[in-house]
Amino acid sequence: MRQSIAIAGLVALLATAAAAAEEPTLYVTVRDRLMCRTQAELRDGLRALETRDKDLMETLDGCHYTVDGIPAIVLQDNISRIKIRLTAEGERADMWTIPEAIKPMRRENR
Numbered sequence: 001m002r003q004s005i006a007i008a009g010l011v012a013l014l015a016t017a018a019a020a021a022e023e024p025t026l027y028v029t030v031r032d033r034l035m036c037r038t039q040a041e042l043r044d045g046l047r048a049l050e051t052r053d054k055d056l057m058e059t060l061d062g063c064h065y066t067v068d069g070i071p072a073i074v075l076q077d078n079i080s081r082i083k084i085r086l087t088a089e090g091e092r093a094d095m096w097t098i099p100e101a102i103k104p105m106r107r108e109n110r
Contacts, residue, residue: 026105027074029066029086033101037062042081042096064095072102 029035034049036042045063048056057063075094076083084102086093 025074027072027084027102028105029068029070029072029084029102030100031066031068033066033097035064035066035084035095035097035101036060037093037095039081039096042098046098066097066101071105074102 034042034045036045041060041062044056045060047053048060070086070088072084072086074082075085077099080098081096082099082102083094083096086095
């Protein structure tokens with residue numbers, strides 16, 4: 001009886017390890033979503049968009065809008081904001097954005 005419990009526990013542990021070893025989900029960006037280098041800039045940028053404050057938007061140097069199809073990996077996932085790593089043409093950048101700024105990459109694009 002103890003052996004079967006130990007074996008079941010070992011199988012569960014191996015299954016968990018195998019799932020963790022899987023390749024991370026790859027995403028691509030969608031068009032026209034705000035992304036910024038820091039959380040504070042993203043917060044200010046979203047507020048500027050909401051209030052239509054052009055002056056505040058012009059002061060945000062580290063913010064840009066997304067374009068379609070740039071590969072992204074989620075580094076940190078909060079409820080309303082995510083940190084992503086963008087990679088394109090040998091360049092890499094870590095940016096903060098909203099979850100709606102990315103979508104899962106279709107399998108045939110990998």
